[in-house]
Amino acid sequence: MRRLAAVLIPVMLLAAACGGDDTFGTTEPPVTASTAAPTTTAAPTTTAAPTTTAAPTTTAASTTTTTTTPAPGPTAADALAEFFAAAEDLDADIRAAAVLFNAGFDEAAGTLDPGVAPVVEALDAVPLGLLIPGGLSLDLETAVLRVFADLDGRISALYGGVHFLEWDPDAAVGCLTGAGPAAIRFPDDLADARALAELEPPPAVAPDSPEAGILAVRLSAIHSMNWGCESCGVLNYDAALPVDWAGRTVAGVEFEATFTAGAWEILIYAC
Numbered sequence: 001m002r003r004l005a006a007v008l009i010p011v012m013l014l015a016a017a018c019g020g021d022d023t024f025g026t027t028e029p030p031v032t033a034s035t036a037a038p039t040t041t042a043a044p045t046t047t048a049a050p051t052t053t054a055a056p057t058t059t060a061a062s063t064t065t066t067t068t069t070p071a072p073g074p075t076a077a078d079a080l081a082e083f084f085a086a087a088e089d090l091d092a093d094i095r096a097a098a099v100l101f102n103a104g105f106d107e108a109a110g111t112l113d114p115g116v117a118p119v120v121e122a123l124d125a126v127p128l129g130l131l132i133p134g135g136l137s138l139d140l141e142t143a144v145l146r147v148f149a150d151l152d153g154r155i156s157a158l159y160g161g162v163h164f165l166e167w168d169p170d171a172a173v174g175c176l177t178g179a180g181p182a183a184i185r186f187p188d189d190l191a192d193a194r195a196l197a198e199l200e201p202p203p204a205v206a207p208d209s210p211e212a213g214i215l216a217v218r219l220s221a222i223h224s225m226n227w228g229c230e231s232c233g234v235l236n237y238d239a240a241l242p243v244d245w246a247g248r249t250v251a252g253v254e255f256e257a258t259f260t261a262g263a264w265e266i267l268i269y270a271c
Contacts, residue, residue: 120158
């Protein structure tokens, strides 16, 4: 029997010039009475100080301009808030189940504590997918579905580890090994989806629209790839699955779509 202990799901963070001009004296004839210029007494001159009239001082009233920045409108992150919160909760539940699995596994005997199975079987990512609104941009939808695929695949891996252990230990090892990378990348995948959701407005399509139907097809296909045909793989969803809505095919596989009770029901003709 292959050892499981090593492959159990990780539990998972810049100078002025000096001297005056010289004046030379001159010799002039003496002044006589007949030649002397009459003496004139000049009237005293009064110089009035100039009168300065001060201009009146005007105090201008200060004007304050208030610039109001409108509050940002709603974004797709608001429409996805419930999904993001539920994804975090489900991630925590899966990690707790993995801890329980590790603690309940007896490597020497190759057995698992019977209390582990009910905890693993209670995990379900399908309701999480119902919290994703239709009409997201393709990039955002792909990022959000990657988060869903991570969680759905990890649950499938745990389920396979529980139920394949007794009759096919190698298959159980393969299931558990595949969950590790998804658990490690989940925080980054969730952060990427949140960042993209802040960049676009919330979607506005009707529940019975083709956009909502295409989303339902992709969710169903992801779940089928993780669980179908007794698989327990963890789908690395890094590109949108091509959906021909009019032709009713997804990645070339036929499907049926029926709108009932306010949601699309999808039947894909593959195990």
